[in-house]
Amino acid sequence: MVFAELLDKAGGAGLFQVLQVLTLILPSILMPSQMLLENFVAATPDHRCWAHMLDNGSEAPANLTPEALLRVSIPLGPSHRPHPCRRFRQPQWQLLDSNTTATNWSKAATEPCVDGWVYDRSTFTSTIVAEWELVCDNQGLKALAQSIFMAGILVGSMAWGLLSHRRFGRKLMLTWCMLQVALAGTSTVSAPNFLVYCGLRFLSAVGMAGIIMASAVLAVEWTVSRQRAVTMTTLGCSYSAGQMTLGGLAFALRDWRDLQLTVSTPFFAFFLISWWLPESACWLMVMGKPDQALQELKKVARINGHREAEKTLTVEVLMSSMEEEMASAKAHRSVFNLFRVPELRWRACSLFLVKFFGRRMTLASFQTLAGLCILANMLVPQDMQTLRVVFAVLGKGCFGIILNCMIIYKPELFPTSLRMTTDGFLQSAGRLGAVIGPLIRMTCQAVPLLPPILYGTAPIVASLIILLFLPETQGLPLPDTIEDLKNQRSAAARANRQKVVIKENTYF
Known part of the structure; x- marks a missing residue:
């Protein structure tokens, strides 16, 4: 150092x-x-099938409006809007009758969009x-x-x-x-x-x-x-x-x-x-x-x-x-020192689980608060949207603070010779989490409460890992070598013993 x-x-x-x-x-x-x-x-605009009579002006009857042509050419989808993926094989003229329900169509009368799609370009032109x-x-x-x-x-x-x-x-x-x-x-x-x-x-x-x-x-x-x-x-x-x-x-x-x-x-x-x-x-x-x-x-x-x-x-x-x-x-230049040296092994493995979390008490506090916000939203009814948004924004803010603190904390935990290697390892861990996240969300169809429970408890568990295994680095110079890490631990132990002695003397 x-x-x-x-x-x-x-x-x-x-x-x-x-x-x-x-x-x-x-x-x-x-x-x-x-x-x-x-x-x-990659935004998905509203779309429907291209239809000959609807989109080819030469085939469109002059006495029908575009709305009428759309009605007989494209079936309605689940949201009562033009179906995005099906079209009628033949024009369904009976749907022009006001007494006919537009939803009364069979899949056999439709076909996929074999001629492509027509997109709504009012929001994104391309x-x-x-x-x-x-x-x-x-x-x-x-x-x-x-x-x-x-x-x-x-x-x-x-x-x-x-x-x-x-x-x-x-x-x-x-x-x-x-x-x-x-x-x-x-x-x-x-x-x-x-x-x-x-x-x-x-x-x-x-x-x-x-x-x-x-x-x-x-x-x-x-x-x-x-x-x-x-x-x-x-x-x-x-x-x-x-x-x-x-x-x-x-x-x-x-x-x-x-x-x-x-x-x-x-x-x-x-x-x-x-x-x-x-x-x-x-x-x-x-x-x-x-x-x-x-x-x-x-x-x-x-x-x-x-x-x-x-x-x-x-x-x-x-x-x-x-x-x-x-x-x-x-x-100690070997990359395997990340797992061979105890000080590095604990720090790397702990950060693997808490990729986006930072310094000790501050990070543990905001980590716990973020997890509680996620769990609290499980108990809020769907019709109370304002309260749900409050918890969501509060949790998002906590993760923002955690990310900023992590940027400060992470380089302070590892020596110069392995700092970039460690950062690459932790970045990979974070991206692996980004891949797993959508897979967890897919389970909500079978077990609706599983994703929010996992998302809520994981930050709380991670905050305990921070407090148990990661040291405080505030005010310390960057470690240049593995020996510096060991010296930091020894210095922290001496400082703790000194605090105990001072407290005992004060007590007596």
């Missing part, structure tokens, strides 16, 4: 940190737009659902596209976590992933078919996983302990701002290609801007690259106006200051 002292000399909370956060905020605002994009580009007709028998393909995208984030989290461990570091991964998102995202609008579209979205998701991981780790490793919470909270709030931004963009841009280009093209600019960012100096040190680490530290010191640090910081100073950390990191 000596690196925290070196960072302090170079300016751990100065102009560089402000510029770095501003640079990382820009892509962070558009990240939710990429993740939630299919809520709009979506991928209308583009490739992902409706009726093909409506499952829409969910497939979302699953492929989430699979891309899962694969990206695992792959980038392992690749950054020794080979690529933080900066190179960040810049490459921004370029990948830009290329894959803009190429999507030219996709000739649905399969190519899904492939490009998969590549975009892989790149997004790298941006999420690298931006958070870079920010936390270049910030001193006293400013870390503010920095990471700022980045966390940018995600919420991005969700609001997407809503505004989708309101203004009703064509899916226009929306896709708008949220993807800026990543070319982010790719160019990100080149000024320095690589993590602490990662360079533990990887045995002191010369490069020194260059980055001097660059930060120069931007922060610490001219004296440029003279005092030398390779010899860095080597002597972090000699033990470098030796320890070299001996």
Whole structure:
């Protein structure tokens, strides 16, 4: 943890940190737009079968209104609207009789939409659902596209976590992933078919996983302990701002290609801007690259106006200051240390279950409150919509706080040499949860209470795991090695014993 002292000399909370956060905020605002994009580009508009007499002007009788032609051409669906997936084989002229009920039709008199569909384009002028007709028998393909995208984030989290461990570091991964998102995202609008579209979205998701991981780790490793919470909270709030931004963009841009280009093209600019960012100096040190680490530290010191640090910081100073950390990191670089070392094993396994939860008492409290909100909604009658919305919004707010705290807490639990690898593992765990969530919801048809019970009790159980197995890290410098983690535990134990002695002396 000596690196925290070196960072302090170079300016751990100065102009560089402000510029770095501003640079990382820009892509962070558009990240939710990429993740939630299919809520709009894959929206399913109202639709019905294309009918010859109704949609071919040359075959339509001149004495009938469009409403009458619709009545004899398309049967009514379950919601008493034109059926989205069936049409009459022959015009049902008897339905024009006012005494005939429009619902009196047999399935034998109908057929599927063999000539395609007609879509309501009043809300969205174009979506991928209308583009490739992902409706009726093909409506499952829409969910497939979302699953492929989430699979891309899962694969990206695992792959980038392992690749950054020794080979690529933080900066190179960040810049490459921004370029990948830009290329894959803009190429999507030219996709000739649905399969190519899904492939490009998969590549975009892989790149997004790298941006999420690298931006958070870079920010936390270049910030001193006293400013870390503010920095990471700022980045966390940018995600919420991005969700609001997407809503505004989708309101203004009703064509899916226009929306896709708008949220993807800026990543070319982010790719160019990100080149000024320095690589993590602490990662360079533990990887045995002191010369490069020194260059980055001097660059930060120069931007922060610490001219004296440029003279005092030398390779010899860095080597002597972090000699033990470098030796320890070299001996413990294996990814399997995540499960071999007790301190890491407990933290990784606990976070596997509480992927979106953060620091100790604060996170445990909001986690419990979120679970109680979900369980409380089970007891509220369906007709009391206002109260149900109150509980839903309160629970959503709790999870928002938890996510922001997790961004701060997660990097503080693991050493520099394994921080990105761990983040990739945990990101994968989170995406696995996103895959399981819809499967749990499917059980509501057989056991209606099972999904809310699971969703409500899981956060409460997770809060107990936080309190039992995860340490408090507030105010502590980032651990550089596994030995630092052990020292943290020893220091915490000594502090607890000292508190006990003080209380006993006070009592007597």
